Amino acid sequence: MASLTITDIRKKFGSQEVLKGISLSINASEFVVLVGPSGCGKSTLLNLIAGLETINSGEIKIGDDVVNDVQPKDRNIAMVFQSYALYPNMNVEKNLSFGLETRKVPRDEIKKTVDHVANMLQISELLKRKPAELSGGQRQRVAMGRALARDPAIFLFDEPLSNLDAKLRVDMRTEIKMLHQRIKTTIVYVTHDQIEAMTLADRIAIMKDGVIQQFDTPQQVYDNPSNLFVAGFIGSPSMNFIPCTVIKQNEDTGVIFKTGEETSFFIPIKRTDLSLTEWIDKDVIIGVRPEQIASGFHLQEGNKQIHEIMCTVQVLEPTGPDTLVFVNINDTKVTCRVNPLDAKQPGENMKLMVDISKVLVFDPDTKMRIGNVA
Template sequence: MHKENEVGALKIKHVRKSYGGTDILKGIDLEIDAGQFLILVGPSGCGKSTLLGLISGLEQTTSGEIWIGDRMVNNVAPKDRDIAMVFQSYALYPNMNVKQNIAFGMEMRNVPKAEQEQIIARVAKMLQIEHLLDRKPSQLSGGQRQRVAMGRALARNPGLFLFDEPLSNLDAKLRVEMRTEIKRLHERTKTTVVYVTHDQIEAMTLGDRIAVMKDGIIQQFGGPQDIYDNPANMFVAGFIGSPSMNFILSTVEKTQEGVGVKVESGNKQFVLPLRADAAAKLSSWVGKEIVFGIRPEQITGTVNIQQDNPHITKADCKVEIVEPTGPDTLTFINLNGKEAVCRVHPSEAKRPGERMQLAFDMSKAVFFDPSSEARVA
């Protein structure tokens, strides 16, 4: 395992990658500490798998530096980088049983037999696959195969784990189970993980640190809650969170109390007052249009709201569509001509066409420049 005095388990400095004349990665800077769980998340084609390929050594950087521990590894072969990879395809040897699959890498590195047996026993117990050791991959379910692939990686005891969309081939229920499994595994082993996914729920639940990528650029890097509460731009705000954040084009207005945004719903107009810090930042926007971002859980019914929350404004809105999800009912309304989603307790939910009083909690509302899409407040 890694020594305590190492500055960071992974450091990526000004990394670029081009194919022909096309820039895939446009200057990536990232650093995580030993033991952290980093998620690279973004839509298809954003460069996340390319970046993982560069860290693994399967691809070469065009420029920039990659450090694993205290070594710059740009010219180090993949097998000498102290990494282990888990792919979505599992890549198990079909003619070998589970035990042989886990042992294969150790055989190649001439690990003594007795030590191999100890490692296999430890890994199998950790992943709860002791009863599968004599089976061939064809006799395993998708989730079991994924565990074996993880077991093979764990047997190496690497300094760095690389996961490339490891759960994307599994069905929804199994994906949730394996997510918990990977989280539990990380809690136990405290190894450093870089994990690529396009699934923002996976990103939020698994990562200590998240790098949200788009078009070969890191749009934002931080902790999951910070990225959720304080998105840097409209892309991050819309990508992280499910259902997605509501974006409403509104006009900033001066009111007797301060500053607010003007909203219309079902022929009724109202102004939502801004909290003090947002009002100060938007004072120069009075009379101009801005994109007002508010998450579905910040527009709710009025029964369970904190009565002493000064940032809540109630408004009467017409219900367009409802989608019951069990714990809450997604209620669609129209704000400034655009569909907006609210989370309402099932007991309060109204039917389409009916009006209901909704509580807008402006304490976490965010605001963006309509032309640049950058966050302004």
């Protein structure tokens, strides 16, 4: 295992700059996930770390060595690809041993490594089969096995689960996490799936347009996203963004939630970590996660952070444990996560509780979060 230090790297394809100065410092044996929408540059970044593409400027260090001009084969990395990229003409055993043979590892040592890896991934019975004779999950295991056999300093995963069906994807996700806990090798993992990022990562780097938006632990990026993009990207269903104007009513600073022609509610925002006094009479965007608008909360009696509103139900989406209720607040569609037993039918009015203790406020112009207090 090794640390990975990336300093201000830039990459251009033609005249288009796809990475605009990326810096990341990844600790040894850390599991880091790069996540972002397609075209954000996350796969390019992974290819640069692997050495499959060359950087235009900046520095990549693996351990203490600068590897800017080092060939992929000499970087001591292994990579797992989205399409698995197994050699179709070789059986599983040959796929696992190809890298070792190329490196002229002694034959008996190769056999020992292949057996060990095959055992670890439970693919021993498949060693003589060709990739075409394997199921998707089995191919995925072989692809990981090929990387494991090399015993590299850093593992690179490029959307390894995207080609699997939903159920298998969840199973393999757990296996990858267990594997990491066992071998403790540094992992850089690229995905566009924020749930994969949340479940696997020690730290998540969220990218957009070639820039890292935030690099922090899953809980931090969920609770304290640094801007509107991160807030909307992480979490499913997405965070609700409600445009409001900050007003002062009596002695309280707060916002108005207008839920119908005749119904609007003043929500005071009074928190020790968030002050909106400088924003009075200005527009802001209130970020509320669906689970923060519910039919009721545990110990809500007397809690000053919980406020009641009345809304008209537009659509219901039952998910099983919860039902998603769609309502209108300030002419914006808002998702609420309520107890299935409390959900009213479309067209009916429903009492909802808003918990503002974790509500986020964003500047609509800069898209950044207001009151950056940890």
